[in-house]
Amino acid sequence: MAEKEWEPKIVAFCCNWCSYGGADTAGMGRFQQPSSLRIIRVMCSGRIDPMHVFNAFLEGADAVLVTGCHLGDCHYVNGNYKAEVRYQFLEEMVKQLGLEPERLQLNWISASEGEKFANFVRDVTAKIKELGPSPLKPEGVN
Amino acid sequence: MKESIYQTVCPGCGIGCGLYIREDNQGAVSIDFFKSNPVNLGKLCRFGMKLPHYFSSGAFCKADEPSSMEGAIRDAAARLKGAEKVAMLSVGNTTCEEHMAFERIAKTLGSAVHTGIQAYSKLPPECHSYLEGMPFQDIEKANKIVLFIDPYVQYPLLVRRLLAAKRNNSHIISVGTKELHLADENLSITPNEYSQLGLDSNSVIITDLHPHTDANDIIQLLNLSLETGAKILTMKPFVSSEGVNRISKVKTTSKGLSQMMDEVKKGNIRTLVLLDSDPIELMPDTDETVKSLKKLDNLIVISSRKSPVNEIADVVISTEPLYRKAGTFMNTEGRIQENSGTGVTGINAMSSLNKELGSEEFEYGQLHEQVMAALTNEGQKSGYSKIKNLATAKQCTGGYVLKYLYNPFMWFNQLDDNDFVLINLNMVRSLKLKKGGQISLTSENGNIKMRYRVEGMPDGLILTARKLPIAIAGTTSVKVEGC
């Protein structure tokens, strides 16, 4: 039996109003969602604490996607601006840590952009497959 | 805004880290770093950092109320006069001076103070001095170090010495328990394979000696040391362990804590006097110990902190918290450190008790002199020859073994974030444990479900850093199941 190709685990934080809708649209449409994707729905990207991102990595995520409404479209005024500031710190931290920068991604996706969402996930998955498992992935129980 | 600051020593283990205790005018206690202390440069482990909790979880004494103190002393004296089958225990969890005072009372009673370590009585007396500590700096110079303890959990401030040794190119081997990050090799070998450790006179063997240490383990290491010339560093669990064991005159007949509790259970000890030594905390099986202690005619406790035995004692003579006491400590490297505190409530109480018992009173000054003389007296080390192994009691063979990883939190029943057991990956796989799941452990004492954490460890071993109700002894055979 041929060795099954390694599937990365990708955690996507999606905001309830836009990017989660985008993921939904992608799912309903003809776009095949990779089995690697785990979506965590939050009310707003402003709710995503960097801690959640660390936790995803430490629990074994090979990549983490932070997504939300397009800037200006946040349903809670400026949640995604806050998310962006935090993201910049996170991005720098991940870089300094020595984790490959591709493993953390930010994208603004509206509810109608199913294709964008699907492409985004597909591209990341392909890239992570090249990189292999995250060095922060815990050994042992999974 | 008045604050009191005490320069003192951490009671968590025999390393004897220096620190400050700050008491504000409301009595709230906090710690401060004593950076010029050569033992620890002011650094403290997890236990040391949590000392405010250790000290404030006690309703120390009504010692400030002279009436209740006097009453307690009179009551204790009345019970001790004519009492039979008296035993006295001081493991070294207070100042050496208080221990010395306790020794005086023992003399008056025609009894002896035991430090709870049985291993001494099972070894030839000429070996005892080889179990004294040595300067921690010597560790840093060793070319090879073999660890029979887990320094991270058991004696945390040893870790930096080991890391320093490593920077000096020392080769560190850990034997027996958990894989250690700082070790170059983690071996799981039995005593007959010790020769493969390749030790010589520049090597150091680090082990520990506490109330539940198996004398056989010590014998193996003494023999190993004899054969190879390697030095032994014997870590000890209590702040004055080193001191009181050097002071103790009854090592050859010394009773172990378990042995004492056995005698209590059988009625061979009917009166027990404790100096800052709580068997309920120190014994592996809490319920069993409480049951035994309740059989005593007299349980007399002299204590500087609230601990479970106070609840069931007939008399409690409560003294000031450790950091306020005047007194001296000797740590595992044989270094003498003194408290800045001037409290003598404990000493005076014991002096009054001694007087009530018909003997002379004493003062802190006299005791201190006596302590200093005993501690600075460099005994002659005479050689020893190969020691025969003792006949061993039942060994846990096969199956799974739950083992206590003794550490400061465990000795003093202090709460810590450690409600999980350590197991290895093979066990996780064979029991098909799930992530975030639990492991079920069953012994004669019942069943418990625990969270677990995966570590590199020998097969079949389960380690716990907190006491578990299902444990019968330091090592307990258990059945395990996934759940």
Next chain:
Amino acid sequence: MVEVGDRLLGYATDPNVRSKGASGGLVTAVLAAALEKGLVEGVVILKRIDEYEAVPVITDDVQEVLSSGGSMHAVPVNLAKYVVGKKVAMPGKPCDVRGVIEQAKRNSVDLSNTYIVGLNCGGSMHPVLTKEMLIKMYEIDPEDVVGEEIEKGKLIFKTKSGEEKSISIDKLEEEGYGRRESCRYCDVKIPVSADLACGNWGVIGELAGNATFCEVMNEKGKLLLDTAIEAGYVEVRPADEKSISIREKVNSAMLKLGDEWKEKVFDEIPDKDRLKYYIDQFADCIDCGACKEVCPVCSCGPDSKCTMFHSLADNYKMSMYHMVRLLHLSDSCIGCGQCADVCPVDIPVTTIFRRFANPAQKNRNYMPGMDLKRPPFLEVMLK
């Protein structure tokens, strides 16, 4: 009456205070006057135990303040956390002052009733290493030392017998002694965020050694100094151009030296090795929590993100505790060195934290602890 912006030379009028003081006793006298005149309820002083040891205490006894003069270079404490929740005056090295400012940003200190007399700082030393250095490099018994001083890049020790021995700090640091590592690259030497900035740089001629150079940084500083002058505790005179320029020059030279150290200490770790390096360093961590406890910019209590989402039962490659703190401090760390000082397993915590903080702060052209204008970035942003 002095004015904000004034640069003065001053000293304590009481000869005892003046001679015991590091450079004129002005700081001590100002603190004592603030207490005496009711500006504050207490003063943070260092209770001296010996040459190498002192503990911060808060006192409301003016005499105790008056007898607390002198700089202790081998006492690397940070005072910021002692003033939390109190109405006090304190002396402070730049790292103490910056800590207090960060505490104020987090509403733990009310700056309107906390008075800070800043001290210039060229660095502090670790007491145990200092003793070792005395024996090895100075061949002096540490117990014989009665005073120490830093002058022209040299560290001078005086002994009981009146002997003086000096060795250049560069040489000491080459041998691994001298200032703590964090002090070598510390980037604030004059505490401009304090109310007064005091030091001996720029004190020349006959005043050298017995007067303090003092810059009035704000209204509170003016009040402090006016109070002390009115009470007759201190005398001041304007500093001349020469003094001012010397102070500036020394400061720039020190900052430049700091930059050179920065280059040395923060040698680039290759991308592919970094994660392994950090995991390896933190693998020895025994979760004592001391690095958080001492951190002068952290104002979280025991229940904080780094502690509450961290469990000893975790099987993670790196603990949540460190991950969260690496991020939270990347904008706030002032590089005071406290965390490395207290780490029981000698993890170079400060250096590691600075590896994250240096780029984060540089990219935002931001230095924490300098003023209240810019909040910690992770909390608020949005212009």
